[in-house]
Amino acid sequence: MTIPRSTRRTIFAVATLFLGAVPLSSTAQDGPSLTDIVEAWLSSPHAQRGDAAFTHWDEDGEVPPACATCHSGPGLIDFVGGDGTPPGIDHPAPTGALVDCATCHNAASAALATVTFPSGATADTLGSGTICAVCHQGRESSDSVDAAIAGAAEDAVNADLRFLNIHYRAAAATLLGGGARGGYQYDGKTYAGQFSHVPDLNTCTSCHSPHTTQVALDACTTCHKGAEDFRAIRITPTDFDADGNTAEGIHGEIATLHEALGATLQAYATEVAGTAIVYDSHAYPYFFIDSDGDGAVTEGEAIYPNRYQTWTPRLLRAAYNYQFVAKDPGGYSHNPKYLIQLLYDSLESLGAQVSVDLSGMTRP
Ligand code: HEC
Numbered sequence: 079m080t081i082p083r084s085t086r087r088t089i090f091a092v093a094t095l096f097l098g099a100v101p102l103s104s105t106a107q108d109g110p111s112l113t114d115i116v117e118a119w120l121s122s123p124h125a126q127r128g129d130a131a132f133t134h135w136d137e138d139g140e141v142p143p144a145c146a147t148c149h150s151g152p153g154l155i156d157f158v159g160g161d162g163t164p165p166g167i168d169h170p171a172p173t174g175a176l177v178d179c180a181t182c183h184n185a186a187s188a189a190l191a192t193v194t195f196p197s198g199a200t201a202d203t204l205g206s207g208t209i210c211a212v213c214h215q216g217r218e219s220s221d222s223v224d225a226a227i228a229g230a231a232e233d234a235v236n237a238d239l240r241f242l243n244i245h246y247r248a249a250a251a252t253l254l255g256g257g258a259r260g261g262y263q264y265d266g267k268t269y270a271g272q273f274s275h276v277p278d279l280n281t282c283t284s285c286h287s288p289h290t291t292q293v294a295l296d297a298c299t300t301c302h303k304g305a306e307d308f309r310a311i312r313i314t315p316t317d318f319d320a321d322g323n324t325a326e327g328i329h330g331e332i333a334t335l336h337e338a339l340g341a342t343l344q345a346y347a348t349e350v351a352g353t354a355i356v357y358d359s360h361a362y363p364y365f366f367i368d369s370d371g372d373g374a375v376t377e378g379e380a381i382y383p384n385r386y387q388t389w390t391p392r393l394l395r396a397a398y399n400y401q402f403v404a405k406d407p408g409g410y411s412h413n414p415k416y417l418i419q420l421l422y423d424s425l426e427s428l429g430a431q432v433s434v435d436l437s438g439m440t441r442p
């Protein structure tokens with residue numbers, strides 16, 4: 079959906095007003111012009127009024143508090159206390175509001191230095207990307223998975239269990255790794271913390287433009303020489319997935335392990351839970367009964383009434399991690415070792431019940 083000219087004029091007017099009122103430390107003389115910034119933002123996903131992330135509540139007339147922080151600029155401003163109410167979300171937000179200039183450029187958002195994750199863990203190491211992490215943090219954690227399965231027998235089907243969805247683009251949970259407990263972290267294992275990378279490219283806003291949200295590849299190829307796209311970037315020599323290929327990007331290592339986890343989830347579901355499972359990345363709640371047992375999503379299978387309902391604790395944990403990795407497509411750049419650890423541990427756990435070949439694979 080394109081933004082009509084009249085709306086654009088309003089955005090320019092508002093942007094000019096607000097820039098006059100809120101001095102920005104970084105409005106350097108040689109910085110981008112206001113027009114460039116507005117155009118950049120207009121092209122970004124944060125400005126796409128027609129996308130599901132902004133239209134989902136149109137018929138309800140308001141965005142409820144549970145969703146408002148991340149799906150409406152005024153909701154975020156309410157959450158950080160920028161609307162004069164105490165921090166925390168305390169009322170629904172209007173529909174139709176985007177992640178606009180004022181969402182990030184108000185005194186409370188600009189001052190935000192600490193973010194709390196769904197696990198309760200906090201982080202104060204993201205600088206001007208702290209505001210990004212409020213929305214890109216997901217909605218579940220190791221802790222909520224543990225709470226859901228508490229006391230249940232590991233391999234017994236339990237009708238009280240339902241799939242827990244990390245939600246979408248939880249890049250900050252990946253970046254913080256063990257520091258946020260956004261993936262399901264198995265007992266007795268240690269997990270990589272915040273992806274340290276290099277000092278100048280450690281936070282959301284040092285890799286991503288806050289306005290287009292894009293990452294510039296030429297900011298990477300000074301060090302990652304010859305990489306033709308982000309997915310080709312590779313430093314670690316270890317062949318984590320044991321496919322014999324250490325020339326592929328680190329993305330390829332994660333992709334192979336992710337695929338192996340998908341196949342192993344299917345084997346476990348059939349052999350132990352007693353009902354075959356399929357995954358559809360586009361259909362909520364993602365895991366469905368594989369009614370015809372062909373291992374693939376067949377027409378009519380990926381519908382809510384056919385959702386998978388014969389969960390065991392072991393299956394739920396591994397499926398949670400499968401989705402955690404699937405829903406952060408930039409995860410290989412956000413914290414590759416954390417993702418490899420989650421996938422390896424999920425495979426190892428399922429391997430207690432079904433055949434999994436971990437020989438040759440390496441846990442970082
Ligand atoms: C912690 C922040 C957060 C909260 C709370 C949150 N969401 Fe989201 N949601 C996101 C982000 C970030 C995306 C962007 C996904 C993307 O870029 O595709 C998203 C995407 C979506 C989408 C679009 C999915 C798609 O496939 O395009 C829907 C629908 C949605 N959320 C519904 C909800 C509902 C309903 C609630 C409240 C019950 C909610 N969200 C609460 C952060 C949140």
Ligand code: HEC
Binds near residue numbers: 103177
């Ligand atoms: C998702 C959050 C977000 C949104 C939306 C956003 N900005 Fe920014 N903006 C930032 C961050 C973060 C910085 C960098 C601040 C820093 O590092 O000191 C920034 C920097 C700026 C700067 C300083 C110059 C520069 O590029 O560094 C200006 C001017 C600016 N923004 C204007 C705007 C305007 C106008 C809009 C709306 C069209 C807008 N911003 C939307 C987060 C945002």
Ligand code: HEC
Binds near residue numbers: 123131181209212247
């Ligand atoms: C108020 C919540 C909020 C804040 C703050 C926020 N985002 Fe987003 N972001 C969203 C939502 C919602 C979407 C999905 C938009 C859509 O689907 O059209 C999104 C989409 C994105 C996307 C594109 C994802 C895709 O599926 O293509 C990127 C990249 C992104 N944001 C990065 C950032 C960065 C970097 C920051 C901080 C400068 C930031 N976001 C701040 C809510 C937020």
Ligand code: HEC
Binds near residue numbers: 214281283407409
């Ligand atoms: C080391 C650089 C780096 C850092 C730090 C980083 N990202 Fe990313 N991010 C990337 C790359 C590279 C991609 C993949 C971009 C592409 O394919 O165009 C990506 C992808 C994403 C996406 C998905 C975009 C899509 O097209 O679906 C989102 C959302 C996102 N990042 C948000 C964030 C947030 C929020 C933070 C901070 C918590 C962050 N990123 C930190 C490099 C980084």
Ligand code: HEC
Binds near residue numbers: 312
């Ligand atoms: C100043 C040099 C430098 C720049 C610029 C740089 N990187 Fe890196 N990158 C490194 C180093 C050093 C490592 C190894 C870090 C580690 O393993 O702790 C690394 C590791 C990585 C990895 C993990 C690779 C692996 O095999 O484990 C990814 C992915 C990555 N960088 C993405 C990016 C992206 C995306 C950009 C551009 C936005 C970028 N890097 C820019 C130096 C750089």
